[in-house]
Amino acid sequence: MSVKLPVSYPLITSYPSLADFLSIAASHPDYEAWLNSNMIQLFCVKKFGKGCELKFYFPYLFNQCALMNGAALPRHTMALLEPDPVEMFIKCIDGGNYVIISADSYHISAYKPYYQKQIRPHFMMVFGYDRENGTFDIADFFVGRYEYTTTTFEELRAAYEAIPWDTDRVQVKLLKLEPRVRYEFDKQHVYDLLSEYFHGFNTSRRYGSNYNPSQHLVYGMDIYPKLQEFIPLVGEGICIPDRRPFHVIYDHKRGMKQRIEYMVEHGHIPSSCLPLSQQYADMTDKCQMMRNLILKYEVVRQPDMLLRISDYVKQLEQEEREVLKELLSALNPASHDTASV
Structure with missing residues (x-):
């Protein structure tokens, strides 16, 4: 028997x-409306570690997304329900649950840089199994990029059991789609989030009933000055050439391009806004060049590469600020005073 x-x-x-x-949510009938209504705000730490978060x-x-139900259960609770982790994962998947666990990459051959070489606890997703072949379907960054592959029952059991029970990685997360729950595109929410992004507003203040607003982060457009602070620290050897922030802003600009096209197609903003999508496409290209440059810098360490990245960051900040003024005005037809944004 197999289930995927x-x-x-x-x-x-x-x-x-x-x-x-997002791999899971994409199967929801209202995923496109939800995605284009969300995933807008960014944050960056004020104080850097070795990298740039x-x-x-x-x-x-x-646990609070309309598209699915989520639960996090302690490993010892899961073990009471089913002692054998292989059978536990199979039962969860049979119930329509995607399973996210911490596993030691040392035991899983798909993690080629770590397999049988280095102990490395890391979260991964399990979303299918094949009893006849004795394999699970899994997802993670196995060799530098996000991908789907398989691992054996024996590998996953060893990787799961290798994680100490006295760490912060002892929970099993279960996610299940809720296709009957509907989600409509929320134009006002998009406007609010884009306004907060534009102004660098601390969006954690929205959740003040759950926890105190963060004081150690910057938000929205304020990430650009932080990146400008980070780049010289890489050149001085204080911070590592962290590729992750450049991949995040690449994903963000690509998402903004898609969002504008979606809003034009569905009549949420006028067709005259479509050229803004091309401007975001150009910004996406700049982000890709920055990402490529930081990857090259990891190898050759040429200072001029960091200067070029810094120039791209400056251009992005200026270009996005102008595009957002137009987009915010289009989303808020009650006020055409772009000076107010």
Whole structure:
């Protein structure tokens, strides 16, 4: 017997948790409306570690999204229900649940850089199985990019059991699509999020009833000055040449291009806004060039590459600010005073 829950390669692949979520959500009938209504705000840490943490801002993604139900259960609770992890994963999948676990890459051959070489706890998604072949379908960044592949029952059991029970990685996350729950495109929500992005508003203040607003992050357009701070630190050897923030903003600009096209197609903004999509396509190309440059810099360490990245960041900030003024005006027909945005 075999079962494979549906997945689709996601638009955003900056980080595995978000890539997993979007892989699943893509099968929901209202996914397109939901995606284009969300995934707009970005944040960046004020104080850098070795790298630069820059991500999409979407708190409670796994347990407060309309498209699916999510639950996180302690491993010891799951073990009480089913001691054998292989059978536990199979039962979860039979119930329509995608399973996200922490597993040690040392034991899974798909992680070629780590297999039998390095202990590395890492979250991965399990979304199918084949009893006859003794394999699970899994998803993660196995060799540098997000992908789907298989692993054996024995490998996954060993990788799961290798994670100590006294760490913060002891939960099993279960996600299940809710196709009967409907989600309509929310134009007002898009306007609100884009306004917050434009002004660098602390979006965590929206969730003040759940936790105190963050004080250690910057939001929206304020990520650009932070990137300009980060780049010289890479040149000085204080920070590593972190490719992740450049991949995030690449995904963001690509998503903005798609969002504008969606809104024009569905009549949420006038067709005269379609050229804004091309401007975001041009910004996407710049982001890709930045990402390629930081990858090259990891190898050759030529200072002029960092200067070129810094120039691209400056251009992006200027170009996006002008495009957003037009887009916000189009989304808010009650006020055509672009100076107010």
